[in-house]
Amino acid sequence: MIATKALAPLRASETAVDESGAGRVTAAYVAIKEAIRNNVFAPGYQAAEIEIARQLGMSRTPVHEAMARLQEEGLVRILPKKGIVICSLSPADIEEIYEVIIALEGAAAARLAALPEPERKVVADALRDATDRMVAALHQEDLMAWAQADEEFHQALVTRSGNRRLMRMTGAVADQLHRARMFTLRLRPLPVASSQEHQAIIEAIEEGDATAASRAARLHRQHAHDALVPLIAKFDLRNL
Numbered sequence: 707m708i709a710t711k712a713l714a715p716l717r718a719s720e721t722a723v724d725e726s727g728a729g730r731v732t733a734a735y736v737a738i739k740e741a742i743r744n745n746v747f748a749p750g751y752q753a754a755e756i757e758i759a760r761q762l763g764m765s766r767t768p769v770h771e772a773m774a775r776l777q778e779e780g781l782v783r784i785l786p787k788k789g790i791v792i793c794s795l796s797p798a799d800i801e802e803i804y805e806v807i808i809a810l811e812g813a814a815a816a817r818l819a820a821l822p823e824p825e826r827k828v829v830a831d832a833l834r835d836a837t838d839r840m841v842a843a844l845h846q847e848d849l850m851a852w853a854q855a856d857e858e859f860h861q862a863l864v865t866r867s868g869n870r871r872l873m874r875m876t877g878a879v880a881d882q883l884h885r886a887r888m889f890t891l892r893l894r895p896l897p898v899a900s901s902q903e904h905q906a907i908i909e910a911i912e913e914g915d916a917t918a919a920s921r922a923a924r925l926h927r928q929h930a931h932d933a934l935v936p937l938i939a940k941f942d943l944r945n946l
Contacts (some may be wrong), residue, residue: 749794794945
């Protein structure tokens with residue numbers, strides 16, 4: 707059974723959407739996904755469909771549809787007549803996810819660098835704002851705030867590219883990767899180089915250099931991979 711505290715903070719978000727069927731499916735989807743992303747629902751955890759519906763104050767229909775969406779994204783596996791089980795990530799999964807996200811974010815950065823100069827400036831300002839907040843968070847040794855600003859940087863990098871398919875594909879693997887990154891956040895050295903690498907991406911976008919922007923974005927994610935994967939091996943984390 708799912709503990710009430712797991713979904714209580716997410717129930718409130720339902721009021722921000724309409725009461726239509728689509729709105730309730732979205733509310734259920736967001737609630738369950740955030741519980742997965744933030745390790746409230748740990749890998750391997752089984753959640754009963756009827757219990758989730760009860761806690762969200764919904765019928766089972768929107769919850770079932772939300773579960774189907776989450777299964778398509780690789781976050782859960784539906785158990786017939788039982789509910790869902792939270793999918794875990796193996797070290798091999800992490801390798802595959804990084805391979806995909808390195809390629810996708812490299813493509814996104816190149817698209818941004820190809821935008822007209824006024825649009826590039828707007829994007830660069832948004833990316834720089836997120837990076838500045840990362841730096842400020844590190845100065846305060848607030849790793850959660852750093853992680854939030856870092857995620858906003860990478861989301862902006864992709865969403866501002868304007869390619870909806872690229873956004874959809876990146877979103878699916880980014881949600882899976884988020885959980886592993888948060889799980890190991892306090893196991894890593896302070897990520898002081900991350901903001902410098904962000905700045906290299908921003909400068910390449912501002913200059914309209916698509917090749918340099920793509921290279922900088924790929925290198926940044928490769929460095930993140932090189933920091934995370936050894937930790938997974940060191941602590942023998944087989945299911946993230």
